[in-house]
Amino acid sequence: MPVLTVAVVEDDAQMREAYRAFFVHRDGYEHVGEAEDGEAAIDLYERTRPDILLMDIRLPRMSGIEATRRICVRHPEACVVALTTFGNYDFIVAALQAGASGYLLKGSDAATLDQALRDAIEGDMPLSPSVRRALVRAVTQKGPSPHGASLLTPRETELVGWLASGLSNREIAKRMFVSEGSVKQYLTHVSSKLGVKSRIQILVRAMNLGIIALDDLPPDQGQAE
Incomplete structure (x- = not known):
């Protein structure tokens, strides 16, 4: 199994610490950096070029959606996965349109997160089940x-x-x-x-x-x- 480099963008210090511990202690990953706001996220990606960038949506100075858009415009190959508590349709669509490779809700267990990140690298666009359903409900109202x-x-x-x-x-x-x-x-x-x-x-x-x-x-x- 190839080792994946991962960087994390999260404004909550305790969450950053939890992600850092997860990736440091889990085989197959190398934690290469973190940022606490959207502007710093862009600099983080430029400096570390991680295989996966985990991106929170609601961030200071610049939203995670805008940071994702700017990163993906400059680097179309970037794999940015949204990991957030916000599962409403507007946020989901905005993140995916910005170039996110997946959209996950916080609270996933370790095995689920691990598989989702592997899927993202393979181009499978991981979506939490409720995220998938929110998208489908919104676009199927016409019948x-x-x-x-x-x-x-x-x-x-x-x-x-x-x-x-x-x-x-x-x-x-x-x-x-x-x-x-x-x-x-x-x-x-x-x-x-x-x-x-x-x-x-x-x-x-x-x-x-x-x-x-x-x-x-x-x-x-x-x-x-």
Whole structure:
């Protein structure tokens, strides 16, 4: 397992200390720095170029969303994962539009956080279950299209179903008995057919088209997510 360098942006000193302890004592990570406001976050990224930058949303001097936007404009390859207590739609959309590679709610257990960060590096865009549901609810209020199901093959529809369950490419590959490379090819084909680019856009578009239903998503789990 490759060692991932991680930097943390958090204005709460106790939370910074907790994250520092987590990454220092957990195998597979190297804690390379921290910042307590949005402006310092940009400098932190420039100095350390971490594999993952954990970014709080509500920060002094500059919001985490604006800091994320500026970092991702300068460095499109940056992997910035929002980790916050704010799970409302406006914050979620703003962070993802700014370039965030994932959106997690604070309170995740160690194993969940570890897997989410690994997923982010692999391009899987980790989202807490309630975050995913907030996005989907907001964009599906118009109701599904009656013609969506015919756009995808049964195998592609199966993949979208596993995607809705929050599985990573590796997990989907195991369920579908194919390689991870095949899963990526399926995702490319589905993205092209639906006219979208990212995994979450596939999910949202599939909901709009009636390919999957809101009930297909994993249940909310509150702060245990």
